[in-house]
Amino acid sequence: MDFRQIEAFVSVYRLRNFSRAGKALFLTQPTISNHISDLEIELGVKLFDRSSREVMPTDTGDIFYQYAVNLLETRDCAISSLNQHNRQIEGRLEIAASTIPCQYLLPKIMMGFQKINPNIKFLIHQGDTNQVIREIREKKYQVGIVGTRTDEDKLDYEILTRDRLVLIAARDCIEPADRPCIAVEGLLKKQFILRERGSGTREEFETALKKKGIDPDMLKVVAEMNNTEAIKHAVSEGLGVAVVSSLSVGNELKSEAFQAFSIDGLELERSFYLVTYRNRPLSPNVAAFREFILNYYGNNTC
Structure with a gap:
C-alpha cells in the first residue's frame, strides 16, 4: 500500500x-x-x-x-x-467552498497565500453550501468557506466578510418607475431564475421572503440552475430575473449587460464564513491557511 x-x-x-x-x-x-x-x-x-x-x-x-x-x-x-525548521508550508491544501466564495473570493486569497508559500498545491472542491457543511461535518475536509451557517455545536464558523444580495434583470425588464429599488410585492409579477436547493444564496433569499410573510413557492420560477455564470447569461437574454451575490456582477454592471436593484423591505445582507469541525486538530497547511485568511479579512470571530 x-x-x-x-x-x-x-x-x-x-x-x-x-x-x-x-x-x-x-x-x-x-x-x-x-x-x-x-x-x-x-x-x-x-x-x-x-x-x-x-x-x-x-x-x-x-x-x-x-x-x-x-x-x-x-x-x-x-x-x-x-520542514518547520525553515517555516515552510508545502504540499496539498484541500479547501471545500460553496459557489460564490469559490469563484469570487478564493482566487485572490490563493494568490496571496501562494506568494508566501510557493510550494503549496491547492485542491479546491466546489459544492453548494449545504454540501460543504455536510462534508466538514463528515470530516471529508478540514476547512470550508460558505455563505450561510447552520445552528449546531459540532462546527465552528468564523466571519470572513460581508455580502449583499441584489436582484438582476435585463435592461428592458424593469419598469422605469421601479428603479433603483423594487417593491417586494412586485416580485410576484416577475419570472425568476433560482439557484438550486441547498445554495446559500437561495436560502438567504427565501428566508428574507418568509420574514416579510411571502411564501417562496408563490414566485414564478422559470428555471433552477447550479451555476451563477449560467444564471447571469440567462438573465441577460431576458429569460427572467434572479437574486445573486453583488460580488458576482461587477463586470456585467460596468458593461451594462444587465442592471442590479435592491428590494425594498428585504434583509439581503449576509456573511461568508470559514467553517471547521470544532476541536478537530488542523494539519499545519490548513492551520496556516486559516491564520492567513482570518488576518486578510480582519479576524472577526462569531
Missing part, C-alpha cells in the same frame, strides 16, 4: 467517478483504476461497486475511507513538521 493508491481511493470515494478522480489528481483514468485494483488486491476486499453508472463505495469502502483520510493527513503533518 502506498500513498498514491490511498490518494486515488479518497478521490474516487469523494467524486464517485474514476475519470473525475483522475483529473483531480492529474492522472489518467487507467492509472486510477490500477491503483484501486492493486489496493483491493492487497486489502483482500472490494472497495467500490462498479456495476452502476456511478461508482459507489461498498461497506468496507466506507470503513476504510476515514482511515485513508487520516493516513493522508498524518503524512501531510509529518512533511510539514519536518
Whole structure:
C-alpha cells in the first residue's frame, strides 16, 4: 500500500467517478483504476461497486475511507513538521467552498497565500453550501468557506466578510418607475431564475421572503440552475430575473449587460464564513491557511 493508491481511493470515494478522480489528481483514468485494483488486491476486499453508472463505495469502502483520510493527513503533518525548521508550508491544501466564495473570493486569497508559500498545491472542491457543511461535518475536509451557517455545536464558523444580495434583470425588464429599488410585492409579477436547493444564496433569499410573510413557492420560477455564470447569461437574454451575490456582477454592471436593484423591505445582507469541525486538530497547511485568511479579512470571530 502506498500513498498514491490511498490518494486515488479518497478521490474516487469523494467524486464517485474514476475519470473525475483522475483529473483531480492529474492522472489518467487507467492509472486510477490500477491503483484501486492493486489496493483491493492487497486489502483482500472490494472497495467500490462498479456495476452502476456511478461508482459507489461498498461497506468496507466506507470503513476504510476515514482511515485513508487520516493516513493522508498524518503524512501531510509529518512533511510539514519536518520542514518547520525553515517555516515552510508545502504540499496539498484541500479547501471545500460553496459557489460564490469559490469563484469570487478564493482566487485572490490563493494568490496571496501562494506568494508566501510557493510550494503549496491547492485542491479546491466546489459544492453548494449545504454540501460543504455536510462534508466538514463528515470530516471529508478540514476547512470550508460558505455563505450561510447552520445552528449546531459540532462546527465552528468564523466571519470572513460581508455580502449583499441584489436582484438582476435585463435592461428592458424593469419598469422605469421601479428603479433603483423594487417593491417586494412586485416580485410576484416577475419570472425568476433560482439557484438550486441547498445554495446559500437561495436560502438567504427565501428566508428574507418568509420574514416579510411571502411564501417562496408563490414566485414564478422559470428555471433552477447550479451555476451563477449560467444564471447571469440567462438573465441577460431576458429569460427572467434572479437574486445573486453583488460580488458576482461587477463586470456585467460596468458593461451594462444587465442592471442590479435592491428590494425594498428585504434583509439581503449576509456573511461568508470559514467553517471547521470544532476541536478537530488542523494539519499545519490548513492551520496556516486559516491564520492567513482570518488576518486578510480582519479576524472577526462569531
